[in-house]
Each structure stands twice: as structure tokens, then as C-alpha cells.
Amino acid sequence: MPASSARAGSPNDLEAFWMPFTPNRAFKAAPRMIVGADGLDYIASDGRRIIDGTSGLWCCNAGHNRAPIVEAIRKQAGELDYAPPFQFGHPKAFAAASRIAALAPGDLNHVFFANSGSEAVDTALKIALAYQNITGNGTRTRLIGRERGYHGVGFGGISVGGIVGNRKLYGGLLTGVDHLPTTYNREQQAFTKGEPDWGAHLADELERIVGLHDASTIAAVIVEPMAGSTGVLPSPKGYLQRLRAICDKYGILLIFDEVITGFGRLGTAFAAERYGVQPDILTFAKAVNSGTVPMGGAIVRAPVFEAFMRGPELAVELPHGYTYSGHPLAAAAALATLDLYRDEGLFERARAIEPTFADAVMSLRGLPGILDIRTIGLAAGIDLEPRPGAAGRRAYEVMVAAYEAGAMVRVTADTIALAPPLIVDEAAIGRLTGIVANAIRTVG
Numbered sequence: 001m002p003a004s005s006a007r008a009g010s011p012n013d014l015e016a017f018w019m020p021f022t023p024n025r026a027f028k029a030a031p032r033m034i035v036g037a038d039g040l041d042y043i044a045s046d047g048r049r050i051i052d053g054t055s056g057l058w059c060c061n062a063g064h065n066r067a068p069i070v071e072a073i074r075k076q077a078g079e080l081d082y083a084p085p086f087q088f089g090h091p092k093a094f095a096a097a098s099r100i101a102a103l104a105p106g107d108l109n110h111v112f113f114a115n116s117g118s119e120a121v122d123t124a125l126k127i128a129l130a131y132q133n134i135t136g137n138g139t140r141t142r143l144i145g146r147e148r149g150y151h152g153v154g155f156g157g158i159s160v161g162g163i164v165g166n167r168k169l170y171g172g173l174l175t176g177v178d179h180l181p182t183t184y185n186r187e188q189q190a191f192t193k194g195e196p197d198w199g200a201h202l203a204d205e206l207e208r209i210v211g212l213h214d215a216s217t218i219a220a221v222i223v224e225p226m227a228g229s230t231g232v233l234p235s236p237k238g239y240l241q242r243l244r245a246i247c248d249k250y251g252i253l254l255i256f257d258e259v260i261t262g263f264g265r266l267g268t269a270f271a272a273e274r275y276g277v278q279p280d281i282l283t284f285a286k287a288v289n290s291g292t293v294p295m296g297g298a299i300v301r302a303p304v305f306e307a308f309m310r311g312p313e314l315a316v317e318l319p320h321g322y323t324y325s326g327h328p329l330a331a332a333a334a335l336a337t338l339d340l341y342r343d344e345g346l347f348e349r350a351r352a353i354e355p356t357f358a359d360a361v362m363s364l365r366g367l368p369g370i371l372d373i374r375t376i377g378l379a380a381g382i383d384l385e386p387r388p389g390a391a392g393r394r395a396y397e398v399m400v401a402a403y404e405a406g407a408m409v410r411v412t413a414d415t416i417a418l419a420p421p422l423i424v425d426e427a428a429i430g431r432l433t434g435i436v437a438n439a440i441r442t443v444g
């Protein structure tokens, strides 16, 4: 029998699962296996409690295995497992959409459901293009993203995204895409808590891009209000306001990708609220149901939605959608999660504890090899000096050392990201940052 089929019969076989964004061989040689969760902690396969310093993958904002959410999913599974969202509906998808829209600012009040952040982004980009098309602006086909932006892994998302490693293997991508420069500048912004003072003028690069391509060719601009996956890069003060003003001047739609910032990460329901800037389309996913069941979506302003609600009544207004758009389990989980966020005041709690979190993370300044620390809301990025000729190795070693010492942190390149669940308290913040500090010292 070939070795591979022998392995396939083994319950402990790790071969078949091709893990995403993971060095598969290194993981499988020394797996970090999670078998349970409870509140702020994960439970590892060896029984250890691991404090969750990253809300899973920026998604479990309510903490883990919260009883009301678990119960809602259980109940829904026994009541209605699945209903098609094309031509049919079920009540909880409508209820969840209303609740999500009610949290979004202004007239962002129509929700198109997808199942992930990547699908949410592709949905938003397609709505933007279709909107320009049906409103007589069919020449507006360009999409503008930003360097160091992360918008998931669909072809739309990687095209407007600005992380080279996620783009370079996949051919020509979407045509007609351009990018704003990143808002990050270490010399000007190092060790800032909250929004950096420097960098609003970088929004004016959109004027340059309009000058190059002409506004009549540009459909939409997409940015994260706080770039999370690329290492926690908050928008500089005034930047988003300036971007909004330039978009208005030229009839360009503004999309905020709030897949990470949505549902309390920055101390408000959406970052749009924190900054007082309303985009035309806002994407969400992850924390909408605290990461329990895949769900994402795009929230669309009334005038954009209404532009589609014309024409023959039996015509499908937007030929787009997913088998699992508004899935009953995801919708039930979202309703229970949004109740919990409201009843426990978790967005306000995040806002209140932001200074404590910022001080604790900033106290790591001065440890070996730290080049910068950024904090905003309940998110922080810690840049380590790369080892010569081995980019990413140092942060990877810190992640492994932290896990062995009882904390889950996330790394991208040589940046460590922290984003604990919104139920975190001062003692847990101390526990988390203490483990991270020791890991940085140990790794050296």
C-alpha cells in the first residue's frame, strides 16, 4: 500500500488539509492544534489554556463559545437548516440585514449578504461597477485600491489589494486598476497611539490618479479605514475626510472595507462612525457573528440601491449572489451576536479600554529589535527588525514562543498583530502583553 493511502486511513493524518496562508510543512512537523475555546481562551490539544490575542482571526469579538450565540445556532439548526436565498427567503436573513443596517451610519441601509470578507469585497466592487454602468457612466470602469491594502483573496480583492506576495503569482489580475500610496511612514509616525498626525495629504494622490486617467474612467476607490492584515496601519488624522471630498468632487464611489474594523474593533460599530465619514458601500464579515458561522456582506447607501430598483419588476436587478447568502445559521448567529454586543455594551467597552490597551502594548517599546508600535482601538501592530536575509523569521519565532507560553498572536512579515476579544479586561491585557514581551526577549 502506498504510504499516502496508509496515512489517509489514519485519524491523525495531517496531509490532506492544504492549510491556507500557512507554511504547511513547518506546521505539520510541529502542529499547534486547538481543540476548544472558552471566553478569552483557546484550549490546546495538550490541555493548556491559550489566551486569544487575535480574536481568532480578527473575528471572535464577543469572545469564545458565548452561550447565547451557541444556543441560537443550535436552535436554528433544528428549525431550518437551509433555505435558498434566490427567489425565496427566510425571516432571519431579513432581520439580520435590518439590524446590521441600523448599526451603519447615515443612509447605508441595504445589505447584500456574502459568506466571507473576500466575497464581500468582490460584491462591493461589482455593485460599484454595475452602478456606474446603469446610471449612464459606463466608461467608469477603473477601480482604485491602495498599496499595503488587504481585501481578501478573490481576483477583485487581490487586484485592488496592495500586498505583493498575494498578487505576484496570479497573472494579470483585473485590468484598469491603480493604487494610492500606503499611508504608513515610519519616520513620521513611529510609536503613535491612535491616528497619526502626519499623512492626510496622501489622500491628495487621488487627485494625481484622476489627473492621469480622468475621472470619467474611475468607478470607485476602496480602502480599509485601518489596514489590519498588513500590520495595523490606522488612517492619518483627516485622511478619510479628504478622500471622501475628492471622491465627491469627481463622482467616484468610496468603499470602506470594514471586514476587520466592523463591529467594535475601533470602539464603534463601524470605523465610519469613529471617523465621521460615510462611504457609499461598506463591507463587513468576521465579527458580524463573532466568527461563528461564515458570513460577510456589503452595506449600500440608499441612492446606490435605489438606482437598481428600476426597470421591469420581474427583472433580477443585480445578477450576483451566493448559495449561502444570508444562510439561516449565520443569520441566527448574527442576531444573537448583535444582541450580545448591545446588551454587554462591547463597542463602548472597547472604546473605554483603548487607552489601557495602548499603554500596555506601548510599554514593550525598548525591547530588543522593536522598530515601531502602533495602536488603535483594540488593535496593535508591533514591527520587529527583520533578521538579515530571513524576513519574517523573527516574528514567526515570537509567535511560536508566545504560543508555547500561552498566548495566540498573529504575524505578517515581521509584524506582530494583537487584537483581543472586546471582553478583554486590564488583567488579561497584562497577561497577553507579558507573554509577548517574554517571547520577544527569548527569541532575541
Ligand SMILES: Cc1ncc(COP(=O)(O)O)c(C=O)c1O
Binding pocket: 058, 115, 116, 117, 118, 119, 121, 150, 151, 152, 153, 224, 228, 229, 257, 258, 259, 260, 285, 286
Ligand atoms: C480588510 C479585509 N478585507 C477582506 C478580508 C478577507 O476576508 P476573508 O478571509 O473572510 O475572505 C480580510 C481578511 O482578513 C480583511 O482584513
